[in-house]
Amino acid sequence: MDRSDSPASLDGYVPFPEDRIAAYRDAGHWRDRTFHDVLDERSSEAPGSVAAVGPHRELTYGDLADRTRRLATALRSRGIEAGERVVFHLPNAVEFLEAFFACSRVGAIPVQALPRHREAELRHLFEQFDATAYVTAGDRYEMGVDFVELIDGLETEYPALETLIGVADDPATLPNGWHDFDALCGAEVDEGALDGIDVDPTQPGVMLLSGGTTGMPKGIPRTHNDYVFQWEHMADVAGVEDDWVAFPSVPIGHNASLNCVVGAAVWTGATVAVEPTLKPEALMDLVEREGGTYSLLIPTQLVDVLDHPERDDYDLSTLEVLVSGGQKVPPRVVRDAVEEWEVGFCNIFGMAEGPLVCTRPDDPVDVQAETVGRPIADAAELRIVDLDREEEVPRGSTGELAVRGPGYFTGYFRNDEENAENFDDDGWFYTEDVLARRDDGNYQVFGRIKNTIIRGGENIYAPGVEDVVAEHPAVANVAIVAMPDERLGERPCAFVELAEGATSLTLDELSDFLEEKGLAVFKRPERLEIMPELPRTEVGKLDKKRLEELAATNADENPE
Structure with missing residues (x-):
């Protein structure tokens, strides 16, 4: 891909070409809204509506906007600036949302480590992304390992890593040099400092990680524009309402939760309910306690809930729409979920790199069970090509999915080899997934080429x-x-x-x-x-x- 006319950008980031940026803006696909712009719009429209609820706090949209401004001020006062990477290592908690939107306000880029990542993965992230800050759970949340103790002292090995933040009930448990998360959220707002920040929505706003099971995860930069584009369209196809309660059922830093659940909810002004323990009992209790309406569960979670011996002890009648994907959803599981809870079902094919294809809640159950539906936006460009990547295959035939458009990434971070292998000169990303498009326009997934x-x-x-x-x-x-x-x-x-x-x-x-x-x-x-x-x-x-x-x-x- 010719990048000679691309805007100046973060070292290691492959930016959108200027002509595509202009085209997406002209077509209205990109609205030049940052993540915190979306939050502030909801705060302005309905400041008293509940934005987030979790085990340790409940925040209205007004509260969330205010606390993220305070935290952003504190981050900026500690030298964290636009383009810097901040490693998030948090469970599904309200504090995640506060940190996410605060980073957006200063232009910092959250790197989404997952709760099961350990020292090897964290060292890789600190080095690969030149992280300047790390945010993790202290004594407030159980993550299986005391990451405050594990990471304390590692900053001497990574000169860029200057700010360590712990979420703690007792700040005295944090080592010297660590910052207490709640104290930072209570900082005085320096409006002048924040007003001087110009966050470019065409630049990365979040760094997702590849979900591979070999080697270390790859960085997947997503810009404010392309990610917000998907928030809007996912909310639309799932029919998310502002009085819904959306609850992430997989780690909140994973694209399935952050994009399809959290992003769609914030775009609409709905409530995000979080539960750190992602076991069937805890999730069913959350639905009953908070009136859970909408979520994305991976197929194994759906099976675990459907087959749970105490499922009938929980009131799950508030469920409206369920999304499932990440791996192929067995058709019987779709049919069982629809029959059991009378929900609309979005059978989804998605990737952190951008592709989002899903059935609609009002599709016939056979379509929901046997296909993954259609792209969430008409602006998405999809092709099914032969395995030589030379020609499109006829409709109904299997081939590799290639994508391009306003909701997709443009290259892995600092990974020229992967980018050369999976992108062509016209910006098409070859996913290595085998799909077919049926005559009715719905897509079917057949698996990974390598599998x-x-x-x-x-x-x-x-x-x-x-x-x-x-x-x-x-x-x-x-x-x-x-x-x-x-x-x-x-x-x-x-x-x-x-x-x-x-x-x-x-x-x-x-x-x-x-x-x-x-x-x-x-x-x-x-x-x-x-x-x-x-x-x-x-x-x-x-x-x-x-x-x-x-x-x-x-x-x-x-x-x-």
């Missing part, structure tokens, strides 16, 4: 097989991965988590079931592994990389 099982020259898209296996009454969760084979190259291996009350499942029983369902012989699993619980990634998705390693280790056992 496609090639058995004797035949391509097997694991999600389609998983959908059928998941219909077996003994199966609660399933993952199909490639198992190496000397003769055929690869064979499908099924890892299964048994349903409540099921005591066993054999490969022969599963094969007979799949034969009854009419699944082609070459697609059927040739090895079955029963596990008490399938491994998850840091955001709760099934960890297929780990399962591939297990399949490779056990490939020579019990051949059939």
Whole structure:
């Protein structure tokens, strides 16, 4: 991509070209609103409406705007300026929202570490992003590790890391040199200092992280303009209302929560209800306690709630719309959720890099169960191309998804190799995901190119097989991965988590079931592994990389 006419930008960030910036502005796709501009608009319209509620505080939109100004003043007084990176390492808490919008006010860029990240990942983030500040939970929230103690002293190894902030009930528990979060939020507002800041909405406002299971996460810069564009359109397609209660069900710094739930809620003026513990019991209690209306749960969470033995003890009648994605949602799970709660269902295909395709709440249940719907905005440019990335494939055929538009990123941060591999000269991003567009305009997902099982020259898209296996009454969760084979190259291996009350499942029983369902012989699993619980990634998705390693280790056992 020719960047000779691109605006001056953050070192390592691949900016939008000037011609595309102008086109998106002229078309009204980009409104040049920063994150805090959106907050301030809601605060002006309805200052007394509840913006956020959590275990330790409830804030109106007026309160949230005020506290973020105070925190922004405190950050600026400590030398944090536009373009600097601040590593967030927080659970789902109101303090996250305060820190997020405060950073927007000074033009700092939050880097979204996840709660399960540990020292290795944090060191990578400090170095990769030249982080100047770190915000984490002190004694107020349990994150599995005392990150204040873990990180204290590391700042000497990273000269740029000058500001450490802890969220603590007892500020005395914070080491010398750390700042108490609440004290910063109580700082006097220096209006002059903030008025002098000009935050450019065409520049990054948040740094998301890739969700890969190998190596260290890649930085995904999202500008204020492209992210707010998606807030608006996600709120529109999901039908979010200003009297709804939206609750993040995956880590709040993950795109699924920050964009599709939090962003859509703030855009509309709805309430964001947060719960640090993301277990089924805690989330069901949150829905009952706060009247939860709208959320995005990954498929394993939906299964855990639907199969929970005490589900009927909770009042979940306030649910209006559920979104699910991150991995392919089994069709039976969609149908069960719609029937159980009478909700509108948004079956979504999304990436932190930008693509958001989803069904609408009023779509027929067959569309919600069997497809991921349409792009959330007409301005999104999508193509399905052959695996050589040379030609578009006919409608109905599978191919790689390529995207470009006002809601997508333009390149990984400081990663020329990945950018060269996955972007072309016209700015198209090749996602490495296999999709097809049906005649009715709805898209279907078939899996990742790299995860496609090639058995004797035949391509097997694991999600389609998983959908059928998941219909077996003994199966609660399933993952199909490639198992190496000397003769055929690869064979499908099924890892299964048994349903409540099921005591066993054999490969022969599963094969007979799949034969009854009419699944082609070459697609059927040739090895079955029963596990008490399938491994998850840091955001709760099934960890297929780990399962591939297990399949490779056990490939020579019990051949059939």
